[in-house]
Amino acid sequence: MRGAIVRRIELILLTSALLLVGYCCALGQERDSLENECDSLQNAIPPDLVQYLSGVIPDEKNGDCVTWAIKKLGKEQYEPAIPVLIKLLDFRRPPTAREKRGFLMHPPFVSDLYPAAGALDLIGKKALPQVLLVIEAEASSARARENAVSVWMEAYKYERPKGIALLKQEETKTNDDGVKQELKWAVQKALTHCGMPEEKEGASCRQAAATAVP
Numbered sequence: 169m170r171g172a173i174v175r176r177i178e179l180i181l182l183t184s185a186l187l188l189v190g191y192c193c194a195l196g197q198e199r200d201s202l203e204n205e206c207d208s209l210q211n212a213i214p215p216d217l218v219q220y221l222s223g224v225i226p227d228e229k230n231g232d233c234v235t236w237a238i239k240k241l242g243k244e245q246y247e248p249a250i251p252v253l254i255k256l257l258d259f260r261r262p263p264t265a266r267e268k269r270g271f272l273m274h275p276p277f278v279s280d281l282y283p284a285a286g287a288l289d290l291i292g293k294k295a296l297p298q299v300l301l302v303i304e305a306e307a308s309s310a311r312a313r314e315n316a317v318s319v320w321m322e323a324y325k326y327e328r329p330k331g332i333a334l335l336k337q338e339e340t341k342t343n344d345d346g347v348k349q350e351l352k353w354a355v356q357k358a359l360t361h362c363g364m365p366e367e368k369e370g371a372s373c374r375q376a377a378a379t380a381v382p
Contacts, residue, residue, distance in 0.1 A: 206233035214246040221252045231262035235283050242287025249287070250295045254302060256284040257319075258312040278318040285315045289322045296323055300338065303354045304347045317354050321361040329372040329382040332358045336380040 209217065217237040226234045238256060241249040261283050279286030288295045302308050302316040324331025335358055339351035355377050362373035376382050 206236045209233060209237055209240075212237075212240075214241055214244050214249065217241055218246070218249050218252055221249075221256065226256070226259050228262070234259065235261040238283040238287050242283070242290040245291050247291060247294055250291060250298055253284045253287050253291075253295070254298045257282065257288075257302060257315045258309045259284055260311075278315055279322075282311075282315050285319050288319045293323045296320060303335075304338075304342075304350050306346050306350070313350070313354070314357065317357045318361070320354075321358050327382070328358075328362050328369060329376040332362070332373050333376040333380050333382040336377055340380055 209220065212220065217240055221234065221237055221241075224230055224234060234256070238253065238259075241253065260281055279289055288299065296319075299316045299319050302312055303320070308316070320335070321328060321331050324334075332355060335351060335355045339348055339355060342348050342351065359373055359377055363370035365371060365374060372382070
């Protein structure tokens, strides 16, 4: 009797392991299929990808290729791509096949859904002057401005109070009421990237938002 139970347990464990392996392989194949959907760009060098993104209007037909090109430029940390990535900050990638079936592995980050934000994250602080312009510009879409704040705070992820202090300093020194309002909003939005008020980092962030000193 005991031997039969042990064998049943072993069978269940083996079946579970095989299912897990199959699931992981399926995910890997799905990711590969998304990467390979843009055959025309596979051999493109970064300047070609910038030219492509500069001339394309994202839509349902080219969304995967646009996503591929943006991610490639981010991985290359290609700084000349910053202007075109800035223009695509509010471009949301198409859902993957897995997402279309209702599967979601974890709550998506901004960089997961908006590839230009992820690419600018990888390029780092050299993108921040133009990121700041997105935050300040009245013409920026709400999504682009929100994503710009996310990129800004990602650049200061190890020193978030400093990131907030720098935004506050920009708010303080501008004489343009419209820009001042956008920066005031950005400072408050940036606070959501910090810890809770009762935590050390959260308290430091809030002090920076009030005093412009990290």
